[in-house]
Amino acid sequence: MDIKQLFQDIASNSGVSGYEDQIADQIQEACPWVDEFRRDTLGNLIMLKKGKAQSDQKVPRVMLAAHMDEIGLIITKVEKEGFLRFSTIGGFDQRVLLGQEVTVHGKETYRGVIGAKPPHVQSPDEQRQAVKLEDLFIDIGFDSAEEVEGKVAVGDLATINQTSWNLQGSFMAGKAFDDRAGVAAMLECLKALDDLNFSAEVYAVATVQEEVGLRGAITSTYGIVPDVGIAIDVGFGDQPGLQEFQTIKLGGGPAIGLGPHVHPTLHKRMVEVAKEWKIPYSLDPSPYPGGTDAYAIQVTQAGIPTILLSIPLRYMHTPIETLDYNDVKLTGRLMAFFIAGLDNEFVEGLKCF
Amino acid sequence: MKEIIRTLTEAFGPSGYEDQVREVIADMIKDHVDEISTDVMGNLIAVKRGTAPEGKRIMFSAHADEIGIIVTHIDEKGFLRFSNVGGLAPETLIGNRVRFSNGTIGVIYKEKGDLKDLNLDKLYVDIGAESQEEAEAKVKVGEFGIIHREFTDLGNRLVAKSMDDRIGCAILVEAIKQLQDTPNTLYFVFSTQEEVGLRGARTSAYTINPDLGIALDVTLTGDVPEGPRMEVSLGKGAAIKVKDSSMITNPKVKAFLTKLAEDNNIPHQFEVLERGGTDAGAIHLTRDGILAGTISIPCRYVHTASEMVDIRDVEACVDLVKAVATSDLKDLM
Numbered sequence: 043m044d045i046k047q048l049f050q051d052i053a054s055n056s057g058v059s060g061y062e063d064q065i066a067d068q069i070q071e072a073c074p075w076v077d078e079f080r081r082d083t084l085g086n087l088i089m090l091k092k093g094k095a096q097s098d099q100k101v102p103r104v105m106l107a108a109h110m111d112e113i114g115l116i117i118t119k120v121e122k123e124g125f126l127r128f129s130t131i132g133g134f135d136q137r138v139l140l141g142q143e144v145t146v147h148g149k150e151t152y153r154g155v156i157g158a159k160p161p162h163v164q165s166p167d168e169q170r171q172a173v174k175l176e177d178l179f180i181d182i183g184f185d186s187a188e189e190v191e192g193k194v195a196v197g198d199l200a201t202i203n204q205t206s207w208n209l210q211g212s213f214m215a216g217k218a219f220d221d222r223a224g225v226a227a228m229l230e231c232l233k234a235l236d237d238l239n240f241s242a243e244v245y246a247v248a249t250v251q252e253e254v255g256l257r258g259a260i261t262s263t264y265g266i267v268p269d270v271g272i273a274i275d276v277g278f279g280d281q282p283g284l285q286e287f288q289t290i291k292l293g294g295g296p297a298i299g300l301g302p303h304v305h306p307t308l309h310k311r312m313v314e315v316a317k318e319w320k321i322p323y324s325l326d327p328s329p330y331p332g333g334t335d336a337y338a339i340q341v342t343q344a345g346i347p348t349i350l351l352s353i354p355l356r357y358m359h360t361p362i363e364t365l366d367y368n369d370v371k372l373t374g375r376l377m378a379f380f381i382a383g384l385d386n387e388f389v390e391g392l393k394c395f
Numbered sequence: 396m397k398e399i400i401r402t403l404t405e406a407f408g409p410s411g412y413e414d415q416v417r418e419v420i421a422d423m424i425k426d427h428v429d430e431i432s433t434d435v436m437g438n439l440i441a442v443k444r445g446t447a448p449e450g451k452r453i454m455f456s457a458h459a460d461e462i463g464i465i466v467t468h469i470d471e472k473g474f475l476r477f478s479n480v481g482g483l484a485p486e487t488l489i490g491n492r493v494r495f496s497n498g499t500i501g502v503i504y505k506e507k508g509d510l511k512d513l514n515l516d517k518l519y520v521d522i523g524a525e526s527q528e529e530a531e532a533k534v535k536v537g538e539f540g541i542i543h544r545e546f547t548d549l550g551n552r553l554v555a556k557s558m559d560d561r562i563g564c565a566i567l568v569e570a571i572k573q574l575q576d577t578p579n580t581l582y583f584v585f586s587t588q589e590e591v592g593l594r595g596a597r598t599s600a601y602t603i604n605p606d607l608g609i610a611l612d613v614t615l616t617g618d619v620p621e622g623p624r625m626e627v628s629l630g631k632g633a634a635i636k637v638k639d640s641s642m643i644t645n646p647k648v649k650a651f652l653t654k655l656a657e658d659n660n661i662p663h664q665f666e667v668l669e670r671g672g673t674d675a676g677a678i679h680l681t682r683d684g685i686l687a688g689t690i691s692i693p694c695r696y697v698h699t700a701s702e703m704v705d706i707r708d709v710e711a712c713v714d715l716v717k718a719v720a721t722s723d724l725k726d727l728m
Binding site for chain 1: 625644666683684685
């Protein structure tokens with residue numbers, strides 16, 4: 043199975059927070075490197091890969107978490123002229139919504155557009171400012187609320203139409219790379235583990251509802267209670283308009299997190315593994331968990347030693363997120379070697395900070 | 396039912412001080428349930444045992460607390476300064492009255508200055524005291540007060556303070572009275588401290604660990620002049636929540652509630668609320684995840700002294716609660 047192709051497929055499909063079933067199905071169908079699949083109440087896809095230890099032996103329990111949900115739109119009102127008003131699920135960059143082609147997921151799917159006021163009739167003030175979200179609307183070509191009745195209802199979702207494609211070299215662009223790139227890295231890790239000798243039980247979780255409050259990580263971690271938690275998410279890639287210290291360079295490998303949300307021993311070990319296997323990496327120091335699953339994992343039950351790995355990504359929360367697929371592969375490789383080196387003594391040691 | 400609503404909305408119960416509401420509700424339902432208890436957080440939990448061995452465990456939650464104020468300072472002239480308990484918009488307070496647990500009444504007014512700079516620091520409470528000593532004899536720093544306002548029956552429309560969420564409590568009380576034997580075991584939680592962070596629901600859901608949790612709470616409407624751009628309206632029935640800031644309703648739960656409403660001819664509408672949360676937000680993230688939904692009561696002027704609901708929506712909510720209580724949850728599990 044070509045994971046890059048699967049990544050491209052899941053990134054092109056829609057799975058807005060709370061509605062991730064199709065993405066989970068796609069992943070589950072495509073993954074031969076998993077021993078057991080399970081879905082929990084919230085819809086987290088939990089993929090268990092067992093190490094080569096005897097069944098009665100106590101082994102380290104590792105949880106990987108990358109979220110499979112994406113930001114999206116939800117219909118809030120049907121205007122009497124048939125236009126649809128909407129709100130966002132998760133934090134869209136509303137400046138990029140104008141002029142997008144969308145799919146409305148009603149009784150059937152309907153293609154539509156997010157309309158805009160022509161520049162000719164905008165006031166100078168309007169030209170300088172982004173249109174407010176509440177003033178945007180979707181036009182699916184119906185003439186009246188009566189026509190919409192029974193086809194699209196309040197609470198139905200809308201998604202931006204975008205398939206991912208290759209740029210130069212191993213660069214790619216598309217939507218929902220945040221954080222299906224993390225999911226792909228997790229799968230790269232599971233695949234790489236097939237060729238490694240390891241004893242740990244690996245729970246790779248494609249989490250749900252991260253974009254609306256880390257919700258899938260909260261419940262899945264409670265159910266798994268791992269010895270080690272690794273969250274994989276995206277970090278701000280280098281681009282014009284951002285300073286070097288704010289970003290991670292595309293093509294430079296994963297950024298290894300450092301800060302109160304990261305267990306210092308895990309950080310040290312992850313850096314050692316990267317050096318030992320000559321995997322390029324950068325450091326991502328932060329005083330905050332940065333709204334990633336890492337925070338939810340860390341404070342579950344009696345506390346979980348946690349680390350965050352970030353894949354560099356440009357233009358976050360737009361439909362043209364851009365990355366270097368090599369970084370995804372390197373992230374997967376780093377995690378696989380890290381897991382292969384885990385033993386009981388090390389995870390016991392994590393309990394004394 | 397209007398009498399239940401009057402009694403509940405006129406009771407005193409800011410977040411953390413829900414005792415009086417708890418007593419009133421316990422008295423209303425004690426002959427209709429199998430057990431009543433109160434937990435550490437003050438949640439009142441009433442249990443109605445199911446009759447079927449394969450029956451499931453359903454938790455219904457409506458919060459007993461209401462928004463209010465807490466006294467932070469009493470000056471030498473006897474004026475009180477205060478902070479908010481839950482979400483208060485300063486402009487809705489001017490000229491309103493507050494009531495403290497011992498019955499003391501005060502008037503809220505503002506310092507001079509531009510209205511657009513108004514915030515809570517510019518407001519004070521006048522309890523008619525002429526000195527600090529006189530004020531302190533009636534009200535202490537740290538004491539909680541509520542907005543003081545009586546219930547008014549306008550016909551189909553009812554207006555009162557603390558419809559948020561005593562109307563949810565009233566719906567559960569009415570459902571408890573109407574329900575006969577049910578296959579499922581029902582846990583009715585009159586939760587505390589919702590207005591300050593869904594706190595009571597969090598701990599009670601942990602203890603009960605139900606198969607399904609349903610919150611009853613108010614939602615905003617878009618049916619007023621230049622109101623928020625949303626479809627929900629008074630009089631169009633029980634609102635089935637699709638999303639708010641605290642929860643995205645599991646699509647299976649949304650479909651389940653919708654089908655129950657359709658099969659029982661219960662007027663209903665869908666709700667997308669941009670800001671705000673309910674007890675279901677806390678319930679669904681409890682332990683390793685719990686299926687949850689919210690039945691919302693459309694309400695105008697939420698978080699003011701005059702919250703307005705429509706009795707027909709309220710009755711639709713009672714019917715939907717009863718339908719959930721007696722339903723077969725097999726397909727949902």
